[in-house]
Amino acid sequence: MVAAVSIIDVVKHFGSLKALAGVSLEIEQGEFFGLLGPNGAGKTTLISALAGLLRPDSGSLKVLGHDVVTDFREARRLLGVVPQELVFDPFFNVRETLRIQSGYFGIRKNDDWIDEILENLDLTSKAEVNMRRLSGGMKRRVLVAQALVHKPPVIVLDEPTAGVDVELRQGLWQFVRRLNGEGHTIILTTHYLEEAEALCGRIALMKQGRIIALDTTANLMAAHPGGTLEDVFVRTMNQ
Numbered sequence: 001m002v003a004a005v006s007i008i009d010v011v012k013h014f015g016s017l018k019a020l021a022g023v024s025l026e027i028e029q030g031e032f033f034g035l036l037g038p039n040g041a042g043k044t045t046l047i048s049a050l051a052g053l054l055r056p057d058s059g060s061l062k063v064l065g066h067d068v069v070t071d072f073r074e075a076r077r078l079l080g081v082v083p084q085e086l087v088f089d090p091f092f093n094v095r096e097t098l099r100i101q102s103g104y105f106g107i108r109k110n111d112d113w114i115d116e117i118l119e120n121l122d123l124t125s126k127a128e129v130n131m132r133r134l135s136g137g138m139k140r141r142v143l144v145a146q147a148l149v150h151k152p153p154v155i156v157l158d159e160p161t162a163g164v165d166v167e168l169r170q171g172l173w174q175f176v177r178r179l180n181g182e183g184h185t186i187i188l189t190t191h192y193l194e195e196a197e198a199l200c201g202r203i204a205l206m207k208q209g210r211i212i213a214l215d216t217t218a219n220l221m222a223a224h225p226g227g228t229l230e231d232v233f234v235r236t237m238n239q
């Protein structure tokens with residue numbers, strides 16, 4: 001079976017800063033994978049490269065076998081990315097935003113799935129509300145919804161629960177778990193390590209543009225008996 005994500009020796013500099021210092025990583029289809037690391041470790045840079053938004057200096061990235069540079073359209077279609085930053089078009093309401101996003105992927109008549117996403121993210125009552133009237137947490141929900149409109153087999157969530165209330169967090173994880181159960185591959189970055197511990201089957205720890213630990217969550221935890229993932233994280237970072 002082809003890997004959901006295949007990353008080989010990716011290097012990216014910003015001026016003299018080496019944001020990615022040779023990252024290789026393979027994520028199997030159906031995994032719930034955690035990409036963790038302190039601020040500035042390179043997680044968002046890696047995700048941006050995977051989404052084809054940023055060109056690496058060297059190395060290759062593939063989504064379900066499709067190279068993100070040479071086969072950009074297909075790779076992008078297979079990927080749903082929830083970005084960290086709140087970017088949205090203030091002129092449209094929630095439903096319009098999701099219809100437009102569907103249109104980018106050539107999907108018309110997507111309202112049944114849009115309704116289901118809205119329901120699961122508790123956005124149904126906001127469907128006709130203009131984007132600029134939504135609270136920060138609501139906007140984040142719309143970003144999640146936007147990433148899912150084309151039912152991508154690989155879903156990347158870059159800190160999806162930052163600034164989000166408890167109720168949505170629980171609702172979001174329930175929904176994402178369901179999608180994972182239906183076969184979608186999930187890649188999650190978060191600073192809430194207890195969420196990663198509860199959700200992720202396998203975890204990569206990044207530091208200064210490198211992967212410094214990569215294992216199942218169970219194995220990582222077993223190496224530090226009695227500790228939480230936060231303990232594992234802190235010890236690994238300080239090694």
Ligand SMILES: Nc1ncnc2c1ncn2[C@@H]1O[C@H](COP(=O)(O)OP(=O)(O)OP(=O)(O)O)[C@@H](O)[C@H]1O
Pocket residue numbers: 014017019037038039040041042043044045046
């Ligand atoms: N467009 C850019 N121009 C210059 N430097 C950048 C740019 N984007 C990221 N960097 C730098 O690259 C490094 C990696 O940043 P990145 O955003 O990938 O980290 P991160 O692991 O996602 O951090 P966080 O947890 O804070 O989101 C940082 O030192 C950052 O300042």
